[in-house]
Amino acid sequence: MEETSRPYPTVTLFGLPFSKMNMRETVDYLADAIEHRKPTQVITGNPIMVMAGLDDPDYYRVMAEAELIVPDGAGVVWASERAGEPVPERVAGFDLLHELMREGERRRWSVYLLGTTQETIAEAARKLQASYPLVRLAGYRNGYFGPDEDASVVEEIRAAAPDMLFVARALTTQEPWIGRYKQELGVPVMMGVGGSFDVIAGKMKRAPVLFQKLRLEWFYRLLKQPTRASRMLALPKFAVKVLRARENLAKRPPRP
Template sequence: MENAARIMGIPFPKMTMDQSVQVLSKVVEKEQTGLFHVVTGNPEIVMSCQHDKQLRSIVDEAGLVTADGIGIVMVSRLRGGNLPERVTGCDLLYKLLEAGNQEKWSFYFLGADEPTSQQAAERIRRDYPNVSILGRHHGFFNEEEEVKIIEEIRAATPDFLIVALGAPYAERWIHKHKEILHAKIAMGVGGSLDIIAGKVRRAPRVWQKFHMEWLFRLINQPSRWKRQLILPRFAVRALLYRERKA
């Protein structure tokens, strides 16, 4: 891929947040038959792609892979890739809601528990009144409910299908059903609905400015410490990784 930084074999386009929104805006505007899959590529996904061939295939087939995390950006800069900034799933979702409020885009939200899903939808309706929420469903569904969810999404044909089922399950779910979902764009957003609903507190801007959001989340959610151990492992492996020449 031209104008991209490769991190452990994964190409990340050198795009800012605003440029990413512009790309997705064009996807919404034009007529197309296939679903456009956005993967927010964090260190966990990049590391998993090194041994999980199916996940690597899903990422390779995605329409857009964004740099979800300062770790991705910093490694790219140390290796000369120079990604301009991070484009996290949560921040991108907020930007899409802002743009969607102007363009009157439609959304379907899948994921989180029922109270969180409901609260997130209520806040989105309040803060972005011109956004159309064509449907929503919590993320704790069985096979029978899954069939109904897919049919509901197919009938709604939303501009954006937002999947908050956690990575990489969200990516696998989107890819598995992408031929029948009838959404224009689908994107996994991790725990973003928890943040929108107010269930999980987002790091203050000063923490984000100094790229310490990971520490804020660890302090407020100590149970995440095992997940955070992957960050130093990722940094070492990514910096020592020998990229194959195209």
């Protein structure tokens, strides 16, 4: 495996360092980042993101420069097994969000929610506040803003000074936006959460536990949202790339 300079154990997949910490260790690591006010971008890595990075050097750079990539997707867990350095467990972004909120209850942290529609984010904020009343809601707003509004959004979040920032935007803007502004934002924990707010708000259901245990959560989402079919094509491409890589799985493949 290629060496990384991360302060935690990793498995390198296509040049990207995925954390080998379990959920509890991950929460403890991020709690330390909050205690020391260290800006930390968390990427909940899955095969679709990896393939996007291999196709787009700018996206790849954002992933490579993130302080922490957790193994969210079942495909990443499988790939780590193929690499001979299996991660101890899948660290799903949805579960990590809730674990951080539970820890925030104990430590009296604050959180800012950014993304999705105003209706959905408002309902997600209401439900999270009801479930975790000791976590201070520093603010929330929808994710429908363009580059010309970035500065004002960043300033709004800086002024709110949250301990955690959860962001739900499109694949092409979520991680790149956090990566671009993480130093200016100055938030200790910044994490893209995809469709988590939709699930929390009750707009969408998470896959049943059986699907999760069988590593078929992606298939359940596809059944519920057939429009994701084109995006899901990245999954078999990822699997083929992993199988072909063999002992070179740690290395980023050369661009064609």
